[in-house]
Amino acid sequence: MEVLSSVGFKDVNVEERFDPFLGTSKERTARKYGVTGVNVFARKP
Amino acid sequence: MAIACPVDLDTRKLREEIQSIYSQVARGPSGDFHFHRGPAYAASLLRYDAALLATLPEESTASFAGVANPHRMGPVAEGSIVVDIGCGAGMDLLLAALSVGPRGRAIGIDMTEAMAEKARGSAQAAGFDNVEVRLGDAMSLPLEALSVDVVISNGVLNLTPDKSVAYGEVFRVLRPGGRFLYGDIVVASELSEKARRDVELWTG
Numbered sequence: 001m002e003v004l005s006s007v008g009f010k011d012v013n014v015e016e017r018f019d020p021f022l023g024t025s026k027e028r029t030a031r032k033y034g035v036t037g038v039n040v041f042a043r044k045p
Numbered sequence: 046m047a048i049a050c051p052v053d054l055d056t057r058k059l060r061e062e063i064q065s066i067y068s069q070v071a072r073g074p075s076g077d078f079h080f081h082r083g084p085a086y087a088a089s090l091l092r093y094d095a096a097l098l099a100t101l102p103e104e105s106t107a108s109f110a111g112v113a114n115p116h117r118m119g120p121v122a123e124g125s126i127v128v129d130i131g132c133g134a135g136m137d138l139l140l141a142a143l144s145v146g147p148r149g150r151a152i153g154i155d156m157t158e159a160m161a162e163k164a165r166g167s168a169q170a171a172g173f174d175n176v177e178v179r180l181g182d183a184m185s186l187p188l189e190a191l192s193v194d195v196v197i198s199n200g201v202l203n204l205t206p207d208k209s210v211a212y213g214e215v216f217r218v219l220r221p222g223g224r225f226l227y228g229d230i231v232v233a234s235e236l237s238e239k240a241r242r243d244v245e246l247w248t249g
Contacts, residue, residue, distance in 0.1 A: 003208045007216050009225060018091050020112040020200075020230070024080055034233025037091070037112035037200075042225040044216060 001040070009042035063204055064157050072159060082110050087136070091228075092117060101139050105167035108134035108160070111199030113228025116140055124148040125194040128218065130183050130227075131155055131201025135164030135176075141197060142168070142176045152193075153178040154186060183211045188218045199228040 004012045018037035021030035029035070081090065084106040088095035091114045098106055110133065121127055121144040132138040132153030142151035153176065155161045161178050168176035181187040183198075183205050196215045205211040215225050 004212055004225075007209060007213045009212070009216065014231075015118050016113070018113050018228075020081065020090060022090060026080070035230055036233075038229060038231050039113045039115060039118055040225075040227050040229060041118050044219040044221060044223045044225070 004040075004042050008044065010045045011041065011043045013041045015039040015041050080110055083107050084109065084136075087111070087114075097140070097143075098136070101136060102167040102170045104163055104170065105135040105139055108163065109136040111137065111228055112203075112230050113199060115197040115199055115226040115228050116144075118226045119224075121145055121149075121195050126150045126152070126192065127195045127197060128186075128188065128193050129153045130186070130196060130198040130215070131204075132164050132178065133157075133160045135167045135178070137197060137199050138164055138176060138178075139167065139171065139173060141195075142173050145175065147175055149175055151176050152188070154181040154183075154188075156180065156182045183214065186214045186218055190217050191220050193218045194220060194223050196223070196225045197227060200230070202227060203230050 001012050001014070016039040018039075020037040021027045021035060084093070084095065084098040087093040087098060087106070087109055091111065093114055093116070115137065121141060123144070123146040125145045126149060127141040127145055129138040129141060129151065132155050135153060138151050138153040142149075145151055151173075153161070153164050155164065155178070158180060161180050165178045168178070179187050183202060184207070196219060202208065202211050219225065
């Protein structure tokens with residue numbers, strides 16, 4: 001998120017979270033590192 | 046938290062691996078992959094509208110491998126120009142084309158030829174005249190500066206080796222006031238050095 005702000009975007013926000021690895025062979029790795037899917041909003045001023 | 050790319054990660058190998066895996070997904074989406082694909086996944090885990098997905102060509106939805114749902118972040122105005130970075134087989138691209146209508150344009154960009162062909166075929170099969178698909182890379186978008194109203198993407202920018210370059214490209218092509226609505230994966234804890242060098246994890 002910091003990278004978005006650093007290139008000039010405003011109103012950067014994580015709007016919603018998802019669990020895309022649920023039931024996959026990588027679910028355990030995803031849980032270990034706290035990996036989630038996110039919707040991210042940003043606006044160019 | 047952004048995942049920092051190790052300075053010596055072989056980005057050429059990463060690019061080749063991404064193209065290889067997503068070409069396989071394009072040609073045989075029901076194969077054995079370590080990530081979900083398809084419209085049932087999109088509806089159940091990512092809160093897509095199943096009835097709306099059912100109206101799209103199966104070619105476009107079967108190879109869908111996104112990780113979130115950018116369409117839930119508010120409507121895209123009719124007549125807008127929308128770009129989908131890493132459009133894959135075109136599911137999000139066609140949903141965007143429905144939103145912008147015949148006066149708007151939906152431009153898909155993908156670096157995998159098999160996916161780009163599939164997206165073009167889906168758009169043609171469904172009769173979308175407002176869709177264009179270009180072969181290209183998130184690190185160097187084949188678009189003019191200040192030419193786009195909305196950029197969407199889903200599960201793609203996490204694959205780029207340098208986020209500041211990719212986000213800078215999005216900033217360059219957007220008009221003032223333009224929105225960047227994208228789905229991605231984030232990690233809550235610092236990845237081990239071993240995990241950060243694992244190309245398979247990068248391509249998931």
